[in-house]
Amino acid sequence: LYTKGNRVGQRYGLEVVGFFHDQMEINNSPVQTFSTVRPGDIKYKDQNGDNKIDDKDRVLLGNASPSYFGGFYTQFKYKGFALSAEFSYSKDNMAYNAVRRQLESVSTTNNQSLAVANRWSLEGEVTDIPRAVWNDPVGNDYFSSRWIEDASYLKMRNVTLSYTFTKKLWNFFRAGTIYVTGENLLTVTKYLGMEPEFSYSYAENVQGFDNAKLMQPKTVKVGVNLKF
Helix, strand or coil: CCCCCCCCCEEEEECEEEECCCHHHHHCCCEECCCCCCCCCEEECCCCCCCEECHHHCEEEEECCCCEEEEEEEEEEECCEEEEEEEEEEECCEEEEHHHHHHCCCCCCCCCCHHHHHCCCCCCCCCCCCCCCCCCCCCCCCCEHHHEEECCEEEEEEEEEEEEECCCECCCECEEEEEEEEEEEEEEECCCCCCCCCCCCCCHHHCCEECCCCCCCCEEEEEEEEEC
């Protein structure tokens, strides 16, 4: 969304405030003009207080650009041993989890995730998945805060443990280093997608769209560097 005074990449949609647990709650809530809701459907927030839910209630839901990002490097040495690690981080970047939207829509015959096993089915249930409704006539699957997630992360890019010797070995090698390196072994994040660090396109208006790009693989390498 491009609006004056806001950064490029803002998400704009309805804000989810919960579920309708029973018919009495529906009767005492703002009318959703685009559908006739039932218990188990999502409840959206009436932002302008006109007692109805429509396009005028859409608000900014977050930005794909982080507040700050960066990296740092550390290394510890003891005699011939060395342990080094490189980290990167990103804070407050909001992602649109399009993959989860497809796998938790409960409105088609497409494969769904295990999360939908906890979908609403009886009055009084407490869950974060709405009832299953074919073709979503009630708007449970609308673009909303339900699909916007904090994709902040701290990632260990690589970690290396090595041992360097400088004395002759077997009267043949005069020095060398033996090491083991791990890449992308650890990611700390609350993001529910496969990978919080992704880029679907170079276009600015789709930054932060998670459409199931391949995640960065975890690898372990063992190596020897010898000097004759």
